[in-house]
Amino acid sequence: MPATPELSIVVPAYNAAPFIESCLAPVLQQMTPAHELVVIDDGSRDNTAALVEGLAPQYPNARLRVVRQPNQGIAGARNRGLLEAAGDYLLFLDADDILLPGLLADVGAVIAAHAPDVIVFDFNMWRPDNPRKSYPVTMGHAPDTLTCEREAILATYFTDRHTYVWAHVFRRTIYQQQAQPVFPPGRSYEDVAALAGLLADCRSLFRLARPGVDYRQHPASLKNAVSPSWCEDYVLALRHVKHLFEQRPASPALRMQIDICACHFFIGMIKASFQLSWREGTAARHHAGRLFADALFHPVEQVLDAMERGTLPSRDRKADRAAALQARKALSGSVAFSLGKTLSRRLKQWQRALAA
Known part of the structure; x- marks a missing residue:
């Protein structure tokens, strides 16, 4: 050998x-x-x-x-x-x-x-x-x-x-x-x-x-993994990526692409957090939202505008616009958004239980 x-x-x-x-x-x-x-x-x-x-x-x-x-x-x-x-x-x-x-x-x-x-x-x-x-x-x-x-x-x-x-x-x-x-x-x-x-x-x-x-x-892996510390780790990983590219060459377009990616991951974490209890989930989302601003090179509003306008290459502009809208609702603390996601999560859990 x-x-x-x-x-x-x-x-x-x-x-x-x-x-x-x-x-x-x-x-x-x-x-x-x-x-x-x-x-x-x-x-x-x-x-x-x-x-x-x-x-x-x-x-x-x-x-x-x-x-x-x-x-x-x-x-x-x-x-x-x-x-x-x-x-x-x-x-x-x-x-x-x-x-x-x-x-x-x-x-x-x-x-x-x-x-x-x-x-x-x-x-x-x-x-x-x-x-x-x-x-x-x-x-x-x-x-x-x-x-x-x-x-x-x-x-x-x-x-x-x-x-x-x-x-x-x-x-x-x-x-x-x-x-x-x-x-x-x-x-x-x-x-x-x-x-x-x-x-x-x-x-x-x-x-x-x-x-x-x-x-x-x-099927059950994410459900078993989600916790308040999991939500925090998710956003801290995004912040780590930003810090990496503060120390490495990156064009303005690439930095915006990094921020758009972070927004998609952030809204994925937000959706998963509705598996927690109402009290735990609300606290986790509030904490993650405060950390999230430090994970971006640009102001949040500027990143969401870019996602909605489609100014950078994308594999799914519809998904970009949807994620931007959901991020706005989540960051604003929309009660209607939270109730809708909670009900949607409970419905999925009920459907899985019936199928089991």
Whole structure:
């Protein structure tokens, strides 16, 4: 085997026993001597690590390692993976997702032909419980093309709003250039906080115009995750992105694109907050609204006007206008908006209960 693998696949895993074998088997089946697979067992209380070790005899020629650590959350597991991985490039994969056939070979071909700083690929929003609701997601970068303009790389990223680190294969040196640790420990939405900085240091990007991962959607996952601290983390991640680009070159148009992206994420957090009790949700939204103003380069009203006028490139102007209208209502403390969202959330919960 080569002394240094070309590509490390890093899988953070916590209590992943129901999924881990189906996740790793498609990876191991694609691996060559140019690859290594590093599983970070993040203090699992089930038999995740034993299941991974049980796969090793089936693939004796594959570089497979399990690294155990006390539970530190997904950010801590990813940071440990960065320390353990030896490959020139790194691909993260969540322990409940599926790497699609041929992806490793396609990534290797791109590295051989172009050696970009980052490779991105399309993916599938995957609902194994309801396949009819599964759908493909395409990245906005030019298909099967090398992009060597930093501003274009970033503008497309903020327009797409696909903040998934596992859809990006970075050179290891790009991770090493970041402030450490790369993923903010103990925080939700560590991808949002880290990915923009990683891309800001890339000078070349290649988009593979093919789905690379089935991204498993758990019907109850967001419901279980939402809390007042989750809402705060969401907005703090947006503020972190702003601070990154205060320290890096960014054109006025790019800064406005960053603000528009932040508004979309903000209204997504607002909608999710209606899963909380009325009292908790009201307090969380008020607190997040005060933090949000500091997450923008421009005054909120100026950003919302830009979304409504459609002055910048967009993949969905209708969605921009709708998000701007909802943000205005949320930030104004509209009781009618809050009541409508609360009733809508209760209706969805009732419908899910009937379907269960």
